[in-house]
Amino acid sequence: MGLTFIKSLTASSDCELSFIDGTDGVVFDSTYNEYQFRFVNLHPSGSSVLFQFQVNATNGADFNDSPITSTYFEAYNAESGAAESLDYTASRDAAQSTSFVTLAGGVDHGGAGNDDGSASGIFTLYDPSSTTFVKHWVAQFDFMSDTPADFVAHTAGYINTGDPTDQPAIDEIRFQFNSGDIDAGTIYMYGVG
Numbered sequence: 001m002g003l004t005f006i007k008s009l010t011a012s013s014d015c016e017l018s019f020i021d022g023t024d025g026v027v028f029d030s031t032y033n034e035y036q037f038r039f040v041n042l043h044p045s046g047s048s049v050l051f052q053f054q055v056n057a058t059n060g061a062d063f064n065d066s067p068i069t070s071t072y073f074e075a076y077n078a079e080s081g082a083a084e085s086l087d088y089t090a091s092r093d094a095a096q097s098t099s100f101v102t103l104a105g106g107v108d109h110g111g112a113g114n115d116d117g118s119a120s121g122i123f124t125l126y127d128p129s130s131t132t133f134v135k136h137w138v139a140q141f142d143f144m145s146d147t148p149a150d151f152v153a154h155t156a157g158y159i160n161t162g163d164p165t166d167q168p169a170i171d172e173i174r175f176q177f178n179s180g181d182i183d184a185g186t187i188y189m190y191g192v193g
Helices: none
Strands: 003-010 017-020 034-044 049-057 068-078 084-088 094-097 101-107 119-126 135-144 149-159 170-177 182-192
Touching: 003 017, 017 182, 034 049, 034 170, 049 119, 049 135, 068 101, 101 119, 101 135, 101 149, 170 182
Parallel strands: none
Antiparallel strands: 003 182, 017 170, 034 119, 034 182, 049 101, 049 170, 068 084, 068 094, 068 149, 119 135, 135 149
């Protein structure tokens, strides 16, 4: 099993980055049963912001019509070495939510100088073109918080309309910070197969 590069998007003070099947060379259909997104040094314009995603079903309109259920936990280690922890964060879970879902919580832009904070990670979506099954996904992100501390966030979940006879295909995905812009960073999209 190998990765086939599909598309990369590089942020430059963008409010969001979206991959939409059939636009600008993006393939996001039944060509692959698994799609992987890799995030490199996503730098937010704000401090202590949430990095999030949402999807659109085929012919969806506003990234608010696909219910997601997910769970979120994270480990951290303070730069000073004074604290470390492994925590389940219920407030970042989603239960059939059509809102944007958190992949990394509390990403910092790097303090007063707005210089060195970022988030990097991997997000995998399985079989988005299925019209029979829910769409499962899993993600892991490493990021610097405003504490300052290094965090590793683990999230996973599924996209489910709640109707077993109506599971529309997914062909669009959007990534964003919940506040401010993505000042810099690159997202790479791959097909797996």
